[in-house]
Amino acid sequence: MQNKKELTADKIYSYLHDDGVPAWPGEIGFYKELAQTCCRKGGAILDIACGADRVCIPLAEAGYRVVAFDYSPKMADEAKRRGAHLEGLAVSQGDMREFEFSGPFELALIPGHSFQFMITAEDQRRALACIFRHLAPGGVLCIHVSATDPRWIADQMTRSEPETVGKVRYIEALGIHVRRFHRWDYSIPDEIATCTMGWDHLDDAGTVVDRYALEPMRLWCVSRRALEHALHMVGFRDIQLFANFDRAPFEGEPQDMVWLASKPLDS
Numbered sequence: 001m002q003n004k005k006e007l008t009a010d011k012i013y014s015y016l017h018d019d020g021v022p023a024w025p026g027e028i029g030f031y032k033e034l035a036q037t038c039c040r041k042g043g044a045i046l047d048i049a050c051g052a053d054r055v056c057i058p059l060a061e062a063g064y065r066v067v068a069f070d071y072s073p074k075m076a077d078e079a080k081r082r083g084a085h086l087e088g089l090a091v092s093q094g095d096m097r098e099f100e101f102s103g104p105f106e107l108a109l110i111p112g113h114s115f116q117f118m119i120t121a122e123d124q125r126r127a128l129a130c131i132f133r134h135l136a137p138g139g140v141l142c143i144h145v146s147a148t149d150p151r152w153i154a155d156q157m158t159r160s161e162p163e164t165v166g167k168v169r170y171i172e173a174l175g176i177h178v179r180r181f182h183r184w185d186y187s188i189p190d191e192i193a194t195c196t197m198g199w200d201h202l203d204d205a206g207t208v209v210d211r212y213a214l215e216p217m218r219l220w221c222v223s224r225r226a227l228e229h230a231l232h233m234v235g236f237r238d239i240q241l242f243a244n245f246d247r248a249p250f251e252g253e254p255q256d257m258v259w260l261a262s263k264p265l266d267s
Contacts, residue, residue: 009212012178012199014074015171017052021112024144024256026245028058031142034107034260035064038140043106046134048096049114051075053082060089067101069094071117097126104136110143116219119192121230124220128234135263141236143259147243147250148221153193156184168202177202181211191221222257224250236261 035045042065047056050068052075060066065088070076073093080091096110097118108131118124131141162183170177178199185194198213224241231239239261243254250257 009198009214012212013214024245030245031055031109032062034142035059038107039064046105046108048110050079052078055111056089057083060086071095097123099130103134105134106136106139108135108141113146115143116145119218119220124230128230132234132263137263137265137267139263141261145222145257147254147257153186157186193219193221231261237264238262
């Protein structure tokens with residue numbers, strides 16, 4: 001068993017980071033379809049906030065040239081390790097608000113709700129402007145974010161204790177059983193949700209013997225009109241919004257927003 005003094009939330013996360021990102025139905029197929037449409041002449045794809053490998057590796061395995069980066073050095077290193085066998089994949093550490101790659105790119109992706117880490121209007125403007133500059137004329141940006149449900153916000157504000165999530169997991173390399181938990185707080189003036197996530201360390205009887213929490217994550221609760229306005233102000237046009245990766249209309253009670261926006265041909 002792992003020495004208790006050496007056990008940290010970051011160490012547990014390094015083994016279980018894939019658990020925290022769901023597999024959205026149709027997501028990878030949607031990105032492959034976009035790539036097929038946008039990269040007809042061998043153009044490159046930019047995968048922003050790539051995480052460990054979820055999107056960049058399937059696209060590189062499909063034969064596309066992919067430049068990927070993540071703000072977390074640990075995630076970038078893990079993606080680099082997992083994709084080491086792929087000549088068409090280049091991974092590095094970077095900040096979506098300020099990056100520099102040789103392009104231009106035909107397609108840029110911000111998958112997995114990662115744009116919601118841009119919690120100020122200035123963060124959002126800088127990130128979108130940097131992406132716009134890296135796209136070729138006619139290039140496409142796809143952003144996947146969560147649709148904000150006021151009922152979810154109201155429910156989370158009534159919870160005082162963390163909520164357990166998923167099944168008990170055994171990490172063989174550490175010799176421990178853990179179960180994930182999270183707790184959400186919401187700031188009405190800032191439209192920011194703060195998630196505290198971590199793992200309970202369980203003994204053989206299932207009793208919690210310790211708790212390890214990551215640093216809280218602050219996420220922008222996206223407003224449809226605010227993001228549409230931000231895209232337009234940077235220069236994107238032909239802006240489309242879908243409720244899921246099947247391109248369903250954004251109506252009713254959607255849980256996600258899938259945005260497509262193009263850089264004009266005369267830019």
